[in-house]
Amino acid sequence: MTFIPHAPKERDAMLKTIGVKSLEDLFKDIPEKHRFPNLHLPKALTEMEAAAELGELALGNENIRTDLVCFLGAGAYNHYIPAAVDHILRRSEFSTAYTPYQPEISQGTLQATFEYQSLIAALTGMEVSNASHYDGATAVAEAVNMAFAQFRGKRTKVVLSPAVNPQYRAVVRTYTQDMGLSIEGDDPSAKLAPDPQTLIPLINDNTALVILQYPDFFGRIYDFTALVEAAHSQGALVCIAANPIALGLLKTPGEMGADIVAGEGQPLGIPLSYGGPYLGFFATRKKYIHKMAGRLVGETVDNRSQRAYVLTLTAREQHIKRERATSNICSNQGLMALAAAIYLALLGPQGLRQVAELCYHKAHYAAEKIAEVPGYSPGFATPFFHEFTIHCPKPVAEINAHLLEHGFLGGYDLGQDYPGLKDQMLLAVTEMNTKEEIDALVDVLAEVAHD
Amino acid sequence: MNIPANLKYTKTDEWFDPSTGKAGLTDYAQSQLSDIVFVEIVVAVGDAVKSGKPIASVESVKAAAESYAPVTAKVAAINEGLADNPEILNSDPYGKGWMIEIEGADVSGLMDAGAYTKYCEERSH
Amino acid sequence: MTENLAVSIVEPTIYDLSSPGRTGVTFPAPDVPKAELPQGLLRSDLPLPELGEVDVVRHYTNLSTFNYNVDNGLYPLGSCTMKYNPKINEDTARLPGFAFAHPLQPVETVQGNLVLMYQLQEWLKEISGFAAVTLQPAAGAHGELTGVLIMHAYHNSRGDIKRKKMLIPDSAHGTNPASSSMSGLEVVQIPSDGRGNLDLAALKAACDETVVGLMLTNPNTLGLFDEHLEEAIQIVHTCGGLVYGDGANLNALLGIIRPGDMGFDLMHFNLHKTFSTPHGGGGPGSGPVGVSEKLADFLPSPIIGIVEEGQDDRLPLYGFLSPAKSIGRIKSFNGHFGMFVRAYTYIAMHGAEGLREIAEYAVLNANYIKARLNGKYAIPYDRTCMHEFVVEGQWAAAPGVRALDIAKRLMDYEFHPPTNYFPLIVHEALMIEPTETENKATLDAFADALIKIAEEAKTQPELLKEAPHKTPFGRMDEVKAARDLVLCCWLPEVNE
């Protein structure tokens, strides 16, 4: 089945207007040797058959709504998404529009993006937000690009906390591999700093950026104010990768003095969808916006004196500044930013605080109950938000296999990334987990310990 | 178009005033760029600049450009006020819109006003 | 002038609509004992707007009516491939097995997802003629960065470390040079010749042992298939460079020719252009990268493969593989999976013949509009175009009129304008890509509008200069936006 609406008669009339006899005649510039290859693809399906085939593939997964109880986080979280979010996203006025380069007929996208920027600024405690990045990991990598541009390449060191999500750290390394930067602090085999202050000696006058996470990958929360001050005293910038749900409850990175707040916006109304599309959010201080990557919407008026919005400061971006732009980003996560905006608008301060507190209380209940089970003990004594680590009596893989048999999606195996944290598991608890589920999890954990 | 007779000019549209040592963007350049919204001087006082090397980065509502040193010399001063008021580059390119001041320069490679006027006219077609 | 009786249609912002005490969602009370909150680490206020569900739904519904979109009509943005996005894609992407799978689930519990991703990799390989594919990159530009890092890593791995230059045609999209400089490379611009091909002499002169490679969009951004493509690729290969294909224009080539067969070493796909995933008002996209055999080891990690062969009645187990010399991870998790489901659905419905028809009709439609505009608009490189073509939006007989004015006037005829001012090598460029999903009646109406505007430009230029007239909003004060920089409807107290 195709989506080509031409009747044969119309096609022939068009060919005649063009002055060629057949469709093939349009492809004379194509080297004959390779023209019209035989593609080995399955026979075309009708919509009805495609729906069935995709339905079949989807059933080849165990999903966390009906098949598994999820205690897995590690950068992607199971939260409730109010029905209105997807109903609005499905409007083709939003979903099938292009980047709003023509503001007269794109005010829907532009105003929604402007509001998204406002909501992200409010949530992070910063002055400006851009219109989005691909995901949390790339948003953090773009923070490095921005800092590098801010110092015009003269500062060449990045201090990267080992407690930042390992995937973010990997992406930062991939992005910067040819930039002539050195990355320090990010040694997962080193003893994990019990306190982020231990990064301070690494920061010097060659440091462009310090990267922290809040809550960190282990769920721990720290007040980074002193660390940020220490970085600023060396002239370095600080990026804090934050969880947006935690910001419904916790002191903002803006209050701690951060220069950039980036992170994964998936928890804000975006389905897990096996890893994407998600949302990279990126907020900073106004004085840095000329070096910030990504699109930016600003308020203005049209020639009828109506308040309106446009893409602004576009000369920073690749389509104008080309090789001198801070980043190459073009398409971003427009529709995902809209999802986050709708989510935040629906929840408002009450709803978001409620979700954050539910996550907090339930995670603390779970942590406490698990610590009571012989063989298990908390990994850290530090305050945490909705994720925490536990020492396990057996390899994490073995425990997870057992949990899976009982219908639980267990925690993240920290030994994969941190050799020093062998047999430690990272568990996430959200508003979606009921007390019964937590109690049942604790029972199964107790059972595995004894096997 | 305003092309003062007492100044010297480059092919990349910078002016240089041999009597004061000041340099900046020409009127032609600012009008081509249109409304300038950002300027960043990328050299500092004391730097040795080489003719043809970037001294500033300029962004307007629709375009981005670099400004180059008109001559090889040492930077004696930079116009600190520009960053907060980039629109001065549009309104007063030869006055308050100067970018850097340099010391001890050889102007032999530069165009005079007549040659520059011709050069601008050629490009307008 | 008539009295303006229309009520202002400006929609208040979400903050304007806020009223203290409202909320759009409530959550169950905690069913566990409350833990003590971390005093000293709590935020003092949370300045989000307060609205009920109906307020939120009305607000966004009102805003949506201000948007032009593909379901409204033709969206002829050159280089963007704004084709119709089949509705079934939206349903399949939301099937619970797909939408509610955690990216770190054990592979045994997500075989459906992994099979889908594996199949998509295989299909993209078959369609493009490449040996291996990564699905990780999030968009075209992200694919480019991946590709440039792979090219650089390939040379470095052979001890060939002098290569620091990327050759890029003057007609290239801005992401090409930006991706190159993000990888620390110097960009060398290669001019086009009089027929819109790459200037071979200039290419030859630029090729030496310091060249990483050439980034080439083909068909190029003029909509032309390079007549000396194989020679150009040969020249780059001879100096030891690699050739990267910007696959933005793959829609013209489906089933027509495979970039891998022509000698491209690697290329990104845009699932959001060629394979019908919606553009979302700016994203998300998806930019898988295909590479030849010799580059397969450098792909980002991980890619999807068979980790345990099947046997008799046991299916193979699909999982993650790490290429031996991988450049590393370019994105978290598994790429834009939701886009993979849509692209898979789309390719499955087309098969080999259907894909070829896409290209054929995309090219037919472009050439048809071009034929209709011939004589009314200057067409700088007038030969058979592929899926798009570029005209000049200016006439000697209409001195004050610019491409921008034509673009704005088209809105009065209820069409989205073409891409303008790109590529940079055509004066007052209007770049038109109708795509295959538009019927003849729509194309005719669009051509008629452009022809009418060409007349208006000469007889009533002010109609163009002041356009649009019939849209809810008029032209914007872009200078005010950039100078005043109001980027937020609400500004936090700043803690310096």
Ligand SMILES: Cc1ncc(COP(=O)(O)O)c(C=O)c1O
């Ligand atoms: C030729 C070309 N290359 C690259 C890109 C960038 O792709 P993306 O927006 O998916 O990053 C575009 C997008 O318009 C394009 O037209």
